[in-house]
Amino acid sequence: MAAVRTIVVWCPDWPVRALAQAEGFSLDEPIALIDHGLVFACSPSARAEGVKRGQRVREAQAACVELMTFDYDPALDYRSFEAVVAAIEELMPGVQLLRPGMCALAARGPSRYYGGERGAAGVLLTTLVGLGVEDARITIADGRFAAEQLARMPGREGIRIVEPGGSPEFLAEHPIDAIGDPQLATLLRRLGLTTLGSFAALDFRDVRARFGETGVHAHTLASGRDARRVVPRLPPQLRDIEVAFEPPLDRVDQITFAFRTAAERFVDELTQALLVCTSIRVELHTDNGVVHDRGWGHPRWFSANDVLDRIRWQVQGRTGAGAGALTSAITKVRVLPEGLDSIGNYETGLWGSAPDDRIHHGLSRVQSLLGHGAVTTAVIGGGRGVAERQVMIPWGDPRVGARAGAGVGAGVGHGA
Template identity: 55%
Template sequence: MNGMRSAVAPVRTMVLWCPDWPVVATAASEGVSVEQSIAVIEKGLVFACSAAARADGVRRGLRLREAQARSPRLRDFAYDPVRVDRAFEPLISALEEMSPNVQIVRSGSCALAVRGAARFYGGEHAAALAFLERFAELGVTDARVGVADGMFAADQAARLPGVDLIRIVPAGASPEFLRDLPLQLLDEPELTTLLWRLGIRSLGDFARLPADDVRSRFGESGARAHAKAAGLDGRRVEPRIPPEVRESVSDFEPPLDRIDQVAFGVRAAAERFIGELAAAHLVCTALRVEITSERGEWRDRGWLHPRWFTASDVVDRVRWQLQGGSTIESALTSPIARVRIVAETVDRSERHETGLWGSGSEERIHHGLSRVQSIVGHEGVLTASIGGGRSPHERQVLVPWGDRHEQKAAVAPTSRVRGRREEAAPWPGSVPPPLPTTVFEQPHAVLVLAAEQQEVTVTERGELSAEPAYFSPEAAGRRLRPLEAWAGPWPVYERWWDSAARRRFDRFQMIDADGTAWLLALERGTWYAEARYD
């Protein structure tokens, strides 16, 4: 147990838990009683359910159809994390008024170091009772409190079934408290499955294993789980620190109806805005511009910068946002009454300082492109970025200089700037890495022949008519060369639900005798080269 002696000593922690909070918040928002059979659904599975639903056999992780079969009276609602988090905010704010340094563990659960609260309220039980009374005043009467050494033990104490709303584990007794609890409480499915196969059923069984052996076998994640099971969870409470709002507001009386007037009116405010950040040794790398018209119309947009904003950069963003589709009338139908500039992302200025001898060509390129952009407009200077898509060509995205593709706003279909494509989406059927380096703007026809010089095709059953043996980068067959290796076909079906736009083709990867690798597609009997691996 040498590894345990070196672990960080657990801190006396209090956890407040509101049972079934996603259900409570959703029911309150939908105007239904939480006493009904309710399930909150995420991605077709039960994310949380009410006590009445559990009495009918509904459990977390069930498919919606199965949950409805078990409880015919079940009412299901989509899980909205924003709605659930927003409902929990008043409870956290009330708790912070009574005791500082509160950490939100998840919606419906929060933690705090109990030492200060116990001293102020006269003991751990008195502090827990005061917090529960405050929650009851806000309408939450079934909240529970757990106090123990370490956050994991305190969380389990709060969640342990029973009639007591307050459960306090004496100091030093967390290992004994956790000893008989099931292994699944670690919330480590892969580790739990493996330990179960080894005959380990409880947290105490796991805690009795040598810490050094656990670390060498299961790595750091296994070592952290072992420390939790042994009551040696050394995690500290990390309180939320509300970010300081740094903003600049310009009110115009009378309202202004010309873009140049608004840009001139916000220049002094932009200089003060950047100056205040500089005085705090900060730079702004992302900001939001909110524009309000005389009639109450409101438009906002987030802007990014490849380095950091200067006062002139801020004025340019205000002007570009006002221009919209080229005129102020395309965005707002009445004069501008207010412009609010908010720093969304700030960073320490020392991280962006120029070196002793400057930053060379990159700095000159930045200033040059920014100058051109200020003349021709926001979308006048475009740079390449990688987005989402199934083919390499679809993943090529042009974005305005200074923007990231995930922050790009939607644009007209005729614009050179493509619409937003979520890079993190699954994109089934996409080309796996490593991706080709040369992507052709328009796929060009090529020729793939079998050993007897006949063209290779794919049958309706997805089988090759013959094994590919020769390849030519030209459809005419010139520069015909043997194939060293090939892989495929991989059938691709696009927009199968749209009879007018559906597309079906087969994708291949081939290496010719020169060692050049190609990404090919066979569609309606014609071979095309989509990209080349250089």
């Protein structure tokens, strides 16, 4: 089967970009994202200082004394890249999400509509630059594998195209590690096959006999005959709710009263879909264009009153002076469900609800009176000593984050 002309859209360093947008940092600052004690991604300035993917935290901090380290949050990656995918889908339907920061499309339809492959790539690049991704790369080649390798080549060209039939020649000089299978690449290198071209020159029957189906698949990719079709994603069903205020509101009671009907509709729609929401994200849009957002968890699931409580606490927490305080009235409140689960997993027991329902109601009432951080519960975190491993988090917040974040130094890291 012949390779399919494929468009690949790549936004380099997307995990770092997503974090910088969420936290208000500049991409020019040395930033590293840590996953299981190793560098998962880093900013260009950190890379220039010697930080690289796969390093231990201490090695990275030794290479760059001003390095700021943060826990890697895959949910933030997907959530932030959704806006990019949605913008592309408005121009060209049939987007396949490969990973946060990279997606693929079949080139045939867009190239016909926009007068050629370069015209379609130009439209995509203009859209991404308008979204703030100035270093985006749009590549087109025979097959997804060749297009991905073309995107990762050094250089500043935003649009890169390999002419039809040119993928085998383009891939021939790439190192064998590009195949994406470290064990197979190591074995091939020991056999003297250091490039994709040398591997592709082997007869596929010999490859099958020696390396099995895994080797045949890798041989097909190295030969420039990647026949994998683009599988468009199903656009997610939007369950977000938002309420705009005209004129803008600055009082907590007015905001929660105006949002009550929307919160009840939000919970009712989830119930009709046989779902419950276990975590939400609340966005407060202010009159001066600033967006204050925060994630909220729940020990069980959110009711309409729980949603209103979180909005009330978030507005109250942003009042006053200091960093992150509200500087103008609120024009819109938006609630996004981040954690959804089947309602069957939360059905009431045969003999009634558990006692923790009453406990949660009481503690939530105290939080509404004294503030979200007034009631805390202990979880086990990382560390060597008993005191270090005891982490206090507000009641209702997810417990997983405390365990995952401990031991790395969530937030700003310190130089070695």
